[in-house]
Amino acid sequence: MPPGQDHDIFEFAPEEPDTGAGHAPSPAPWRILIVDDEQQVHAATRFALSGLEVLGRPLAFTSAYSARQAREILRHQPRFACILLDVVMESEQAGLELIGFIREELGERGSRIILRTGQPGYAPELKIVRDYDINDYKQKNELTSTHLITAVTTALRGYHQQEQLDAHRQGLEHIIQGAAELFGARQTGRFSASVLQQLGRLLHSGAQGLLCRRAEQEPSRLMIEVATGPWARHSGQALDALDDAPLCRLVEQAFVRRQPQFSPRLATLYIHTPQGDELVFAVPTATEPDDALRHLLQLFGLYVSVGYDNASLFEKIEDLAFNDHLTGVLNRTGFMYALGKQITLGQDFVVLLADIDNFQAVNDGLGHQVGDLTLIRMARHLEAIFGSRSSLGRLSSDTFGLILPACRPEEMTAISQRLNDSLRQGFRLQGYDIPASLTLGAAMYPQHGSSAKTLLQNAGIALKKCKADHRGALAIFGETLEQALHQRLQIATRLRYALERNELSLSYQPQICLSSGRIIGAEALLRWHNEDRLIPPDTFIPVAESSGSIVPIGAWVLEQACRQQRAWQRDTGQALRMAVNVSVRQLKDPGFIDSLDRIIGQTGMTPGLLELEITESTMMEDHQALIATLQAVRARGVQVAMDDFGTGYSSMKYLQELPIDRLKIDRSFIGHMTESEQDLGLVELMVKMGQLLRLGVIAEGVEHPRENDLLRQLGCDEAQGYLYQKPTHPEHIALLLREQGESPGHRLSGPAG
Known part of the structure; x- marks a missing residue:
């Protein structure tokens, strides 16, 4: 080394005393590669630096x-940050060839290269310096310690700047690429987890962190909405539940100062969305971000603020589309979507439909608020019974659907029993004791359908069958129900043409005054002769109601019955009351009242001699709307009778509200009243209810003289049944009326008891 320059060969960093206390982790050293064929050059370089x-x-x-x-x-x-490279080693071009290997074969463009040579006057060509990005070139005899330190420091600073530029370019690429992923998220939870993952990439900390926001009911309290990595188990908890005071403090500062906060081990990103939500994302960092990285985070925050609102909007739209807002469970659309997803899993499962018995009576009798509370309580009850392994939806006003794990039919029956047992106490709502029971219909995948639509349809068929046969029980779709469905479809098809083919006819059953034994009315009964056989009414009438063909058929029945009453009156001189059954489907038809007016007008029927019979269960469906229709019927002078009385759940208060003239006691009570004290007591109670409400009372299904006598003793007004006359053709009724007219003392009811 030239004399006089010894003073600038050595520069040592001051040493820190070892206190034994916990130090912050030492920063990663700059990796320097010395390439030279002279041992002393290595030693001198290490010593100088x-x-x-x-x-x-x-x-x-x-x-x-x-x-x-x-x-x-x-x-x-x-990778090495800096390479100190001798030009001439095993060959005159060894150093330059090594540079070509580094830049071209390895593709390493970042490492800084300082060329050194001991040959005076040697210098690489300018093209080589430019193409191979050589940082510096020095003659060995020029490299004092100061020059060497300056050259290495400059090279390392350049390397660091290039590293930062590369990192920020990569960060910017991450942000741009990640924007598509963020804006594709349709739930805020998934969006937030994606944000934490991308922040981890930017800060080289991995996919771990948490998202905090203010509690809705208590804005001063901070809640962890999403958490990943070591904090994952704290998702949904309050921030102060974390045993990490520095993290909590930094997050709180971000909320208070409404800007990002940083420490050597943590970074927080404060977000204020266009919709007004305040969010703070917190992630760990290896080092505190520099200014350039903070600018990147600020840019990333703009994407996050808009993206979070976007995900929140999608979440709200999806909630509106798939969830029932009253009960919080899936709606029909959401349930069908869940059913479709379940099918794609390829595993056996059960679709169970649960219909709340007599819900309409609760809703109409106690008001919509109690009705809504009943639905909410039932939803919570079903969730508690079936748990997280099921999917629950509300499919119609009072019907819930469940997707359950596969089980055998006998297990389903046991589940049904346990479910209704659990409801035996009913619900106590707003001071009312609400009775609660469920009628259930089930279909099994894949035995009863391979599509969501088919499964739901078949479970619905089972439910409808169970509602008709035995409320409060379970029916499972199967071969018998399939056959019944096929039969119903055939009946519905043939029934469409029954009117035009003159296959329908009416029979009539006399109604008797119990005190006089005389015929005072008749009930029109529909008969269908198809392909030389008589189809039972209980087979085809439910099909007619469900298919809608009951509306034109019902109008035909009403018109024929009115014409027949007028014919009897003309031929015998006796004015009978004509009773005609009317279904709820007819009453709900917008043209029903107009049709009634037309028939009365065209036939000349006296309105007071026409009586419409409506079943008790029909009266309980859409209560308020039916009352309005029946009031319009009675305003025309037409009478209304409640058919099948005793089979429903009518209370005295309920009966008082109904616009009716007569109660018709169901045949199921009459047939057992001579054998059962309980049934006799019930009939007596029903007769007294009618008397208290000043309603006429008629008993149907009277087959034995003893029944006739008991009904007279109880004060029942009228009766009909096989004891007096089976349903018969109109000519026979005319004959009976003539006999009655010719003999004032004639009684159809047998001897007085």
């Missing part, structure tokens, strides 16, 4: 004594 720190980081040296050895090191070791 020992203790040097650049940007707070020390130097770590690796030595190679030939270009070939350097190649092996470069192939197998991590």
